[in-house]
Each structure stands twice: as structure tokens, then as C-alpha cells.
Amino acid sequence: MRKALLALITIMGFVYIFLIPExxxxxxxxxxxxPMTLIILYAATNTSLVSPLYKKIVVIGLAISMVADAAIYWFMAGLATFFVAHLFYIAAFRSARRKSVPLIAAIPLVLYGLFMAYWIAFPQIGSGDVVLGVAIIAYMAVILLMGWEAIRTRLPLVIIGAFLFICSDSFLAIDRFVTPLPARDALVMVTYYAAQVFFAASIGSQFVKLSPDKEKTISR
Incomplete structure (x- = not known):
């Protein structure tokens, strides 16, 4: 059933991106x-090997993301809804956190956040749209925090999903505020749906203990 769901997600994602006119x-x-409805079903039918709490919070995050998918046509409403979804993902990843990760690993995220703020958010503030500029900065902060918490889980599926989510939102921001991107829908939505599938699949990730003081994470 789960393989059939993945196939349906792929097919329906293709239909939305390439066949339905704007x-x-x-x-x-x-x-x-x-596709998001199918991804939520995929997550709900996935055996929870991280923890029941992790599965519950991830499914809630997916459901809120689905609401945000519709709300994003009214940009600020969608931005606020996705902000809430990321708070749930952060909570889920914190519940699955394993051993500590050196803070130096966060430097690329911080540098990327500063660059995007300078490139996208500050021009909005400079043009007088302070509310939008601050909202963009707040959203970038929460998604980068989500990425950091994903790294701290040491779950490969979570880390890949977070990276794809950041890419998707970056493509969307560049297209909306900087310059139109060729194949914008494909860039934004393929990475977005893939990110959500990885989050849903991470519910079936498991930890294998190698020794009393050492732990290795593998994905199922």
C-alpha cells in the first residue's frame, strides 16, 4: 500500500505541476x-519507529502545511500558516534529538539566513514595506531553526527533507521578490513535495545502538 501511495503522490504531483493551468x-x-492528502495518509500508515509522539507531531505539521498550501495564494496568510507548521516540525525533531551536534555545523545556516535577509527582506523594509520585510525575516529564522533541529536528529531522511524545504522556500522567495525563475512551479513544488515525503518517511526511521556510549542512526 505504501509503495502505491508513493506512486500516487508522484502522479498527482505531476498532474498539479504540469497539467493544471494557472x-x-x-x-x-x-x-x-x-498530493499532500496522500502524503499525510502515507505518514499515518507508516510504522512509528522513532516514537509515537514524533509521528503525531509530524502528521500535525503535514496537516497544517496542507492548509498553508491553499492559504499561500494570499501570501501573508500562507506565510503565517507555514510558520506554524514549522513550529510543529521543530517540536517533532526536538523530540527525536539524539547526541549533540557541534555548533559549528550551524554556521552555513546562519550565513545563508543573513545572505537571504540582505537580498530579499531588507529591500522590502527599505522600500517601506516593513511588515512584509519583518515577516520574511521571522519566517527565515523559523525555517532555518527547523533545519538546525533536523540536523540534530541525525536522521538522514529528516535532514534531506529539511534541506529540500529550505530550497523550495528559497526558490519561491527569489521568484516572488527578486527575479522570475524559469520552471518556477517545478522548482518550488518538486522540492516541496519531496521534502514532505521525506518527513513522512522519517517516521519509520530507527536508531540502532552500537555500544553503551555510541549510537548510530539508520533509516528504514
Missing amino acids: ELLGAKIVFKLV
Whole structure:
């Protein structure tokens, strides 16, 4: 069943991205939500090997993300809803956190956040749209914190998913505020759906203890 769900997610994602015209807004929103509905079902049917709490919080995060998918057509509403979804992902990843990760590992995330703030958020503030600029900075902070907490889980599926989510949101921000991107829908949505699939699949990740003081993470 789970393999069939992955196939359906791929097919319906393709239909939404490449076959539904932008002019049909109602149909576009409906078909956008179908892959997320299937991803939530995929997560719900996945055996929880991290913890039941982790599975519950990830599923809630996926559900809120699905709401945000529709709300993003009204940009600020979508941004706020995705912000809440990331808070749930952060909580889930913290519940699955293993051994500590050196803070130096966070430097690339911090540098990337500063660069994106300078490139995208500060020009909005400079042009007088302070609320939008501050909202973008707050959102970048929460998604980068999500990425950091993903790294601290040491779960490969979570880390890949977080990286893809950051890429998806970066493509969206660049297209909206800097310059139109060729194949924008494909860039944004393929990375977005893939990120959510990785989060859903991470529910089946497990930890294998190698010794009393050493732990290795493997993915199932």
C-alpha cells in the first residue's frame, strides 16, 4: 500500500505541476492539495519507529502545511500558516534529538539566513514595506531553526527533507521578490513535495545502538 501511495503522490504531483493551468485557480488549489492528502495518509500508515509522539507531531505539521498550501495564494496568510507548521516540525525533531551536534555545523545556516535577509527582506523594509520585510525575516529564522533541529536528529531522511524545504522556500522567495525563475512551479513544488515525503518517511526511521556510549542512526 505504501509503495502505491508513493506512486500516487508522484502522479498527482505531476498532474498539479504540469497539467493544471494557472487560470483555473479553484482546480489549481484542489489538485495542489491532493498530493499532500496522500502524503499525510502515507505518514499515518507508516510504522512509528522513532516514537509515537514524533509521528503525531509530524502528521500535525503535514496537516497544517496542507492548509498553508491553499492559504499561500494570499501570501501573508500562507506565510503565517507555514510558520506554524514549522513550529510543529521543530517540536517533532526536538523530540527525536539524539547526541549533540557541534555548533559549528550551524554556521552555513546562519550565513545563508543573513545572505537571504540582505537580498530579499531588507529591500522590502527599505522600500517601506516593513511588515512584509519583518515577516520574511521571522519566517527565515523559523525555517532555518527547523533545519538546525533536523540536523540534530541525525536522521538522514529528516535532514534531506529539511534541506529540500529550505530550497523550495528559497526558490519561491527569489521568484516572488527578486527575479522570475524559469520552471518556477517545478522548482518550488518538486522540492516541496519531496521534502514532505521525506518527513513522512522519517517516521519509520530507527536508531540502532552500537555500544553503551555510541549510537548510530539508520533509516528504514
